[in-house]
Amino acid sequence: MKLFVSEGNPHCLKVLAALEVTGAKCDVQYVNHEERVVPFLSRPALPALLLPSGLHLFSSNAICRYLFEVNGQDSSELCNQWLEWEATELQPALLQALHMAVLQGKGSEVSKVLQGPLNYLDQSLSKKNTPYLTGEAVSVADVVLWAALYPILSDSSLALGDRKSVKIWFDHGAAMHSLQCAAQKVLQGKGLQGMKSYMQKQPAPQSSQCRDTQPCNSSPAESEEGERLVSEEEIEAAALTWSKSLNACPLVANRQHPILPQEGKRNLLVTSALPYVNNVPHLGNIIGCVLSADVFSRYGRLRDWNVLFVCGTDEYGTATENKAREEGLTPQQICDKYHAVHSSIYKWFQIDFDYFGRTTTEKQTEIFSGDSTSTGFLVEDTVEQLRCESCQRFLADRFVEGTCPHCSYPEARGDQCDKCGRLINAVELREPQCKVCRQTPVIRSSKHLFLDLPKLETQLEQWLDKSTSTGDWTANAKQITRSWLRDGLKPRCITRDLKWGTPVPHPDFKEKVFYVWFDAPIGYLSITANYTDKWETWWKNPHQVELYNFMAKDNVPFHSVVFPCSLLGAQDNYTLVNHLVATEYLNYEDTKFSKSRGVGVFGDMAKDTGIPSDVWRFYLLVRASRGTGFSLLLGRHGYEKQL
Amino acid sequence: MALRELSSLEKFLGLKKPNKYSTQGDKKVPVLQSNNDPALVGLVTIACHLVKEAKRPELLGDSAESRAVVQQWLEHRVTKLDGCTKEDVKTVLKDFNLYLQDKVYLAGNQFTLADIFMYYGIHSLIVELAIQEKEQYMNVTRWFDHIQHYPGIRHHLPPVAVLRNRIYTGRHH
Numbered sequence: 001m002k003l004f005v006s007e008g009n010p011h012c013l014k015v016l017a018a019l020e021v022t023g024a025k026c027d028v029q030y031v032n033h034e035e036r037v038v039p040f041l042s043r044p045a046l047p048a049l050l051l052p053s054g055l056h057l058f059s060s061n062a063i064c065r066y067l068f069e070v071n072g073q074d075s076s077e078l079c080n081q082w083l084e085w086e087a088t089e090l091q092p093a094l095l096q097a098l099h100m101a102v103l104q105g106k107g108s109e110v111s112k113v114l115q116g117p118l119n120y121l122d123q124s125l126s127k128k129n130t131p132y133l134t135g136e137a138v139s140v141a142d143v144v145l146w147a148a149l150y151p152i153l154s155d156s157s158l159a160l161g162d163r164k165s166v167k168i169w170f171d172h173g174a175a176m177h178s179l180q181c182a183a184q185k186v187l188q189g190k191g192l193q194g195m196k197s198y199m200q201k202q203p204a205p206q207s208s209q210c211r212d213t214q215p216c217n218s219s220p221a222e223s224e225e226g227e228r229l230v231s232e233e234e235i236e237a238a239a240l241t242w243s244k245s246l247n248a249c250p251l252v253a254n255r256q257h258p259i260l261p262q263e264g265k266r267n268l269l270v271t272s273a274l275p276y277v278n279n280v281p282h283l284g285n286i287i288g289c290v291l292s293a294d295v296f297s298r299y300g301r302l303r304d305w306n307v308l309f310v311c312g313t314d315e316y317g318t319a320t321e322n323k324a325r326e327e328g329l330t331p332q333q334i335c336d337k338y339h340a341v342h343s344s345i346y347k348w349f350q351i352d353f354d355y356f357g358r359t360t361t362e363k364q365t366e367i368f369s370g371d372s373t374s375t376g377f378l379v380e381d382t383v384e385q386l387r388c389e390s391c392q393r394f395l396a397d398r399f400v401e402g403t404c405p406h407c408s409y410p411e412a413r414g415d416q417c418d419k420c421g422r423l424i425n426a427v428e429l430r431e432p433q434c435k436v437c438r439q440t441p442v443i444r445s446s447k448h449l450f451l452d453l454p455k456l457e458t459q460l461e462q463w464l465d466k467s468t469s470t471g472d473w474t475a476n477a478k479q480i481t482r483s484w485l486r487d488g489l490k491p492r493c494i495t496r497d498l499k500w501g502t503p504v505p506h507p508d509f510k511e512k513v514f515y516v517w518f519d520a521p522i523g524y525l526s527i528t529a530n531y532t533d534k535w536e537t538w539w540k541n542p543h544q545v546e547l548y549n550f551m552a553k554d555n556v557p558f559h560s561v562v563f564p565c566s567l568l569g570a571q572d573n574y575t576l577v578n579h580l581v582a583t584e585y586l587n588y589e590d591t592k593f594s595k596s597r598g599v600g601v602f603g604d605m606a607k608d609t610g611i612p613s614d615v616w617r618f619y620l621l622v623r624a625s626r627g628t629g630f631s632l633l634l635g636r637h638g639y640e641k642q643l
Numbered sequence: 644m645a646l647r648e649l650s651s652l653e654k655f656l657g658l659k660k661p662n663k664y665s666t667q668g669d670k671k672v673p674v675l676q677s678n679n680d681p682a683l684v685g686l687v688t689i690a691c692h693l694v695k696e697a698k699r700p701e702l703l704g705d706s707a708e709s710r711a712v713v714q715q716w717l718e719h720r721v722t723k724l725d726g727c728t729k730e731d732v733k734t735v736l737k738d739f740n741l742y743l744q745d746k747v748y749l750a751g752n753q754f755t756l757a758d759i760f761m762y763y764g765i766h767s768l769i770v771e772l773a774i775q776e777k778e779q780y781m782n783v784t785r786w787f788d789h790i791q792h793y794p795g796i797r798h799h800l801p802p803v804a805v806l807r808n809r810i811y812t813g814r815h816h
Contacts, residue, residue, distance in 0.1 A: 039741070040738055040741035040742040040744075041738050041741075042734050042737060042738055043734070051708050051711075052708070053708055055708065055712060055751070057711055057712065057715055058715065059714070059715040059718050059719065061714070061715075061718060062711045062712070062714045062715035062718065063711070065710075065711055065714055066707060066708070066710075066711035069707045069710065069711070070707055077683065077688060077691070077692055077695075078681075080685075080687065080688045080691055081683060081684055081685050081688040083714075083718075084684075084685035084686075084687045084688050084718070084721065085684070085685060087718050087721065087722050088670075088672075088685070088721050088722060091722070
């Protein structure tokens with residue numbers, strides 16, 4: 001058995017004193033402060049005890065305990081309690097006090113730091129009225145505490161205040177030969193200054209104020225979502241309601257269309273991000289977010305809230321133009337065909353929309369004329385675009401493929417890189433190619449409209465502050481929005497040189513259409529307008545209506561920044577998003593589902609398996625609830641196990 | 644958090660009547676009031692008391708050496724592990740990993756209270772690790788997975804997946 005100690009190290013006082021008191025047989029070796037005696041610890045830890053078995057003890061309290069036990073003195077529970085207090089409450093304060101007194105020369109402030117622990121010690125001693133901490137005899141607790149406090153209490157220059165009980169108790173210890181001996185060995189008669197070289201090698205203690213702000217290992221209950229402690233009454237009330245079962249619930253009124261906001265009720269306008277029309281929807285679309293929105297709406301109706309759940313297919317844009325070309329049909333025909341496909345698949349999945357519409361209606365164009373186009377938040381500018389000379393037109397977005405300028409992914413599309421997710425403009429792509437004829441396009445200038453996001457930034461931030469703090473926003477939605485704002489808003493181009501889109505109602509931009517991501521959220525409005533003439537009672541009524549947007553996380557910036565800005569720019573008292581629920585990606589085995597690349601399980605395949613839609617709904621919801629990113633694992637054992 | 648650990652410990656020990664705890668101070672140190680005896684303060688102190696109450700002294704170590712080792716790790720848990728900062732995490736895990744290289748349990752070959760409380764304390768760190776990091780701290784992961792599957796231990800904490808391919812968890816071996 002060997003004890004390693006270093007001079008000037010206050011922790012060694014304890015073990016040396018314990019050795020003397022117990023008279024245990026042990027070799028003692030003096031080493032330098034930096035010596036790493038304990039093989040598995042990165043930082044030097046002294047004192048250390050090498051046990052006969054070969055194990056090391058690096059805790060001074062544990063060493064003392066061991067020495068006492070070997071000497072026939074077990075630690076009582078009260079002893080344990082004192083040792084735990086010493087390690088968790090006294091030592092941190094002591095370390096700070098020593099740092100101040102020895103290195104900073106702030107001897108006068110030591111008293112403040114040690115006030116708490118010394119008061120506690122004094123109170124406990126005076127209450128017990130025994131000479132020693134645990135009774136009539138010296139225990140390991142006494143030795144440890146005496147040794148810990150020795151450097152401080154024996155230095156008369158530190159005005160620590162008058163604590164009678166502590167003084168009496170301490171004097172007992174100070175008078176003991178063993179403690180004096182140990183003190184001599186460690187401090188060499190130099191008092192506090194004997195510890196200078198040791199203290200210099202220790203990391204600076206965190207002051208007691210900032211102690212609680214940094215720990216990453218704090219209890220999970222204090223995380224952002226927070227856990228609410230439920231009272232006894234609440235638990236009992238819940239149990240009672242549960243036992244009454246559904247019969248006691250208010251009846252769900254039959255729905256009367258059109259559903260309009262009602263006075264005195266909670267009016268919820270629920271939208272699910274409009275699925276893009278160009279292919280059969282896959283399970284990823286369904287869980288994020290049509291299914292989530294559906295479950296929420298059903299819940300809302302059971303709670304007797306006034307819910308309007310709208311959705312529809314997003315039909316404009318270059319992807320549809322691409323698909324039309326592929327299938328040899330006109331864009332309108334493609335949209336008609338696929339809208340029907342979407343509709344039937346969602347019906348099979350029992351998604352209970354109040355209305356499932358489409359963006360390609362006259363209402364869309366009508367609503368645009370009344371929009372931010374007239375209010376001075378639009379800026380004109382010339383833009384450089386890629387033009388394919390052989391196809392004779394400007395290429396945008398999905399007509400171009402090239403290498404991402406940020407992450408070098410070779411199949412980046414002209415609006416967003418699939419790999420790193422950053423939004424890009426087609427002209428930024430390296431080695432661009434026209435998707436149709438594979439020629440390299442040239443850069444030409446063209447006039448376009450921009451939404452002046454920077455001008456709207458303050459208003460947006462005001463709204464977001466209110467909305468994110470009072471509404472239900474998923475953590476990922478808040479995070480993504482914050483990082484967009486942090487990167488700084490720039491004007492966004494909202495027009496494109498295309499034929500298939502909402503025409504821009506501005507004489508100078510006759511040949512252009514609105515960029516699909518600008519016009520799609522307006523789709524929510526036009527779809528509602530197709531459902532009821534009184535659409536403005538939902539969409540221009542922020543005081544009576546709460547807007548819930550459900551979407552997959554890649555749509556967040558458009559719903560939390562771009563769309564609210566367009567609405568704020570129109571200055572027409574639009575209802576803005578109160579609650580934003582963003583689901584994570586559903587992965588197909590380990591890759592992302594993709595309609596445009598044909599990867600994953602699609603809605604019609606789900607039907608063809610013969611497994612009922614309720615099972616699919618359940619399975620998808622359970623997987624989705626697992627948090628960040630989840631994989632669809634195929635095979636029968638998957639869902640059987642869940643059921 | 645500490646109170647939940649104590650309640651889980653009670654369940655593991657099979658103590659029939661759960662105790663009522665309170666807390667003191669801003670660090671919320673647990674306190675056990677009892678009718679006849681003076682109050683006990685401190686997570687480790689109370690835990691050791693419960694073990695004695697349940698007549699499972701072997702959980703505290705069966706020799707003077709192992710008892711010292713157990714107390715050492717219990718102290719380590721409430722001093723270094725709780726409230727360790729982000730910068731310290733790597734060191735904590737690295738040292739722990741090295742320590743566990745040649746041991747099945749913290750006290751060697753015997754399952755003790757040290758394993759239980761280090762498991763409770765380190766859970767929130769392990770949960771945050773990616774699969775690759777878990778593989779890096781191979782011994783910690785092995786020990787962790789062992790303890791979390793030990794009958795009656797896990798209680799209030801969610802299980803942490805240690806294997807890359809979840810399809811086999813529960814079905815494998």
